[in-house]
Amino acid sequence: METIGFSVPQKIPEEYVNKITEAVQSTSPEKIPQQFMTLLKLYDRFKMDVAVTGDSGSGKSTLINALIGLDHDARGAAPTGVVETTMEPALYQYPNCPQVRLWDLPGMGTPSFTSKSYVETINFSLYDMFFVVISERFRENNMLLIDEICKQKKPFYVIRTKVDNDLRAQSRKQNFTETGALTVMRDECLKYVEEKNLHPHIFLVSAHDTQNYEMQNLKDTFEKEASELKREVFSCFLMSLFSGGMRKERTIMHRHLQSGKISEKEVLDLRTFWKCFDAANGTETLMTILEALEHFQLDVAILGETGSGVTTLLNGLMGQRNGAFSSILAEMPATSPQYPNVRFWAMSGIENIMANSLEGMEEMLDNFDFYVLIVTEWKKAHHIDLARVVQKLRKKYHFVQTKIDCYLQAQEDLCCSATEIQDGFRAQCAEELQIAKVENLQLFLINSLDRNAFDFVSLESVLGSDLDTIRTSAFGYYVDRIVRNKKQAQSTCQIL
Numbered sequence: 001m002e003t004i005g006f007s008v009p010q011k012i013p014e015e016y017v018n019k020i021t022e023a024v025q026s027t028s029p030e031k032i033p034q035q036f037m038t039l040l041k042l043y044d045r046f047k048m049d050v051a052v053t054g055d056s057g058s059g060k061s062t063l064i065n066a067l068i069g070l071d072h073d074a075r076g077a078a079p080t081g082v083v084e085t086t087m088e089p090a091l092y093q094y095p096n097c098p099q100v101r102l103w104d105l106p107g108m109g110t111p112s113f114t115s116k117s118y119v120e121t122i123n124f125s126l127y128d129m130f131f132v133v134i135s136e137r138f139r140e141n142n143m144l145l146i147d148e149i150c151k152q153k154k155p156f157y158v159i160r161t162k163v164d165n166d167l168r169a170q171s172r173k174q175n176f177t178e179t180g181a182l183t184v185m186r187d188e189c190l191k192y193v194e195e196k197n198l199h200p201h202i203f204l205v206s207a208h209d210t211q212n213y214e215m216q217n218l219k220d221t222f223e224k225e226a227s228e229l230k231r232e233v234f235s236c237f238l239m240s241l242f243s244g245g246m247r248k249e250r251t252i253m254h255r256h257l258q259s260g261k262i263s264e265k266e267v268l269d270l271r272t273f274w275k276c277f278d279a280a281n282g283t284e285t286l287m288t289i290l291e292a293l294e295h296f297q298l299d300v301a302i303l304g305e306t307g308s309g310v311t312t313l314l315n316g317l318m319g320q321r322n323g324a325f326s327s328i329l330a331e332m333p334a335t336s337p338q339y340p341n342v343r344f345w346a347m348s349g350i351e352n353i354m355a356n357s358l359e360g361m362e363e364m365l366d367n368f369d370f371y372v373l374i375v376t377e378w379k380k381a382h383h384i385d386l387a388r389v390v391q392k393l394r395k396k397y398h399f400v401q402t403k404i405d406c407y408l409q410a411q412e413d414l415c416c417s418a419t420e421i422q423d424g425f426r427a428q429c430a431e432e433l434q435i436a437k438v439e440n441l442q443l444f445l446i447n448s449l450d451r452n453a454f455d456f457v458s459l460e461s462v463l464g465s466d467l468d469t470i471r472t473s474a475f476g477y478y479v480d481r482i483v484r485n486k487k488q489a490q491s492t493c494q495i496l
Contacts (some may be wrong), residue, residue: 007369008210008299008345008367008368009297009343009352011296011298011478012292012295012296012297012478013292013295016291016292016295017286017482018289019292020288020289020479020481020482020483021483027348034172036476036479036480037472037476038269038270038272038273039273039286040268040289040293040461040472040473040475040476041472042262042269042270043230043234043293044099044136044265044472045099045100046099046234046237046261046262047099047100047101047260047261048097048100048101048128048129048226048229048230048233048234049103049126049127049128049129049259049261050094050100050101050102050103050127050128050129050130050131051089051103051105051122051124051127051129051130051131052064052103052104052105052130052131052133053105053108053122053130053131053132053133053145054101054106054107054108054132054133054134054135054145054228055133055134055139055141055142056106056108056109056110057105057107057135058107058133058134059135059161059162059207060078060104060107061078061104061110062131062207062208063131063133063159063161063205063207064078064092064102064104065078065207066207066208066210067094067102067213067218067219068092068093068094068095068102069095076088076243077078078092078104087106087112088106089103089104089105089106089122090103090104091103091259092104096219096223097222097223097226099230100226100230103127105122108141108144108145109141115140115144118144118145119148123255124148124149124152124154125152125240125252126255126256126259127154128154128229128236128237129154129155129156129229129233130145130149130154130155130156130157131156131157132146132149132156132157132158132159132163133159133160133161134159134189134288135160135161135162136162136166137188138189138191138192140189140243142192143192145373146193146196146198147196150196150198151399152371153236154233154236155200155229155232155233156200157200157201157202157203157218157222158189158193158200158202158203158207159203159218160186160189160202160204160205161206162206162207163182163185163204163205163206163210163213164206164208164209164213165206166181166185167181167182174371181203182204183215185204186202189202190202193321193331201221203215203217203218203221205218227294228294231287231290231294232289234286234288235286237489238270238286240252241253241267241297242270242274243270243272253267287397289479292475293471293472293475296341296471296474296478297342297343298341298342298343298369298370298470298471298474299333299343299345299367299368299370300342300343300344300368300369300370300371300372300467301342301345301347301365301368301372302314302346302347302371302372302374302404303347303350303371303373303383303386304347304348304350304373304374304383305348305350305351305374305382306348306349306351306352307347307348308348308374308402309374309402309448310346310347310348310374311346311348312448312449313346313372313374313400313402313446313448314334314346315448316446316448316449316451316456317334317336317339317344317460317463318335318336318338318344319336319338319451326328331459332348333345337462338460338464339464339467342467345368350382351382352383354386361386361389362389362392362393365386365389365390365393366393368395369395369396369470369474369478370395370396370466370467370470371386371390371396372397372398372400373386373387373397373398373400374399374400374401374402375399375400375401375402375429375443381432381436383399384433384436384438387438387439388438391438396466396470397441398441398442398444398462398463398466399429399441399442399443399444400443400444400446400495401420401425401429401443401444401445401446402445402446402447402448403448404422404425404445404446404454405446405447405450405453405454407421407425408421408422422445422454426443426445426446430443430444442462442477444458444462446458446459468481
């Protein structure tokens with residue numbers, strides 16, 4: 001995409017562009033944006049249900065308390081005890097993944113939940129993933145659970161609990177070493193799952209001694225894999241809703257509606273999407289779209305006049321010292337681990353481009369997904385012209401006043417505090433924007449050389465949140481555009 005001597009690299013790999021274009025060949029172009037946005041919004045809200053299951057007394061509830069960071073007697077903690085305490089599935093929110101819900105299932109192998117009827121009674125089809133909890137040794141019940149999970153083609157972890165108790169008991173033996181004992185425990189788990197040609201993650205944990213063993217590794221691994229797991233189980237979830245028998249579909253849907261996993265309107269929206277593709281192609285298309293979303297690069301433009309501090313602001317956002325990046329229409333974007341899959345572009349000297357062509361400016365700005373507009377002198381008001389262009393594109397932006405420290409120094413003669421001067425400046429900006437009939441968004445006053453001063457931390461926080469919010473809509477807009485361009489190019493070739 002080149003315009004005014006500036007190019008933005010492709011936002012998703014070419015392989016996904018081709019796959020998506022092929023998948024929607026038979027879909028009416030006017031339906032693509034609506035269907036994609038419906039799907040992506042539902043995927044954003046989708047709640048991945050992780051069932052914690054195992055024998056009664058294996059430490060499932062204690063494990064959940066450790067995962068959610070609560071003591072066993074704290075308010076909201078899962079009830080624990082030496083007798084059967086969990087009599088029906090109980091829901092807990094996973095703290096670091098808002099769309100993950102943990103379910104504490106009743107224990108297997110009690111008079112209330114016998115091994116023979118456990119899977120049918122609990123209804124494993126309602127859950128997306130499983131933590132299979134074992135203690136002391138691998139038992140027949142554990143393999144029965146794993147067999148059923150594999151039949152349903154769902155992911156699972158094996159978690160051996162109470163390893164601190166096991167090590168204490170083993171320590172009385174001669175030639176005991178903790179490393180050796182832990183290796184024996186892991187090898188026992190591996191033996192049984194590898195006999196079935198299975199290779200799940202295996203964690204050896206103590207829910208009471210969370211600083212040792214593999215509790216932190218369990219949390220880190222799950223949180224790292226959560227987005228990929230969610231993509232995988234979402235496809236399975238749709239298949240279970242729309243590809244089974246009517247009676248089974250109705251039962252599963254009723255339970256999901258009860259648990260708040262999905263709403264009736266969302267079911268109707270998903271059914272509409274599903275009808276656009278047959279079942280097989282629908283699943284494949286869905287996986288392609290979600291994989292592409294994981295790779296999608298958001299492009300953020302930082303725009304300002306020459307000398308307005310564009311590059312210094314970019315350096316501050318990247319956590320770099322001044323001078324780390326080049327400025328005017330840099331050919332390479334800046335990236336930072338703080339903003340994954342986001343590319344920042346420093347665009348200084350904007351007054352020169354705007355003097356030539358506002359139409360060209362609109363074409364160029366449409367390559368980006370979000371904008372940081374540096375406030376200029378109100379007599380020139382280039383930031384207002386830029387805001388109007390962005391609003392016309394129906395995209396989001398923030399105003400930033402750089403070098404606020406210099407502004408305050410220039411106002412030292414006023415008999416006012418720094419806070420009063422800043423409040424007055426904000427009020428003046430709000431009034432100017434109202435007069436110009438530009439959307440009055442939050443204004444950030446910053447000193448790019450001091451990230452701890454003024455509004456810089458607030459800017460970072462709000463920017464991170466906003467970029468997460470617009471990701472799916474920006475992706476849908478981009479996919480719609482590339483599909484239309486591809487179809488248009490194909491039509492042109494056919495005519496020629």
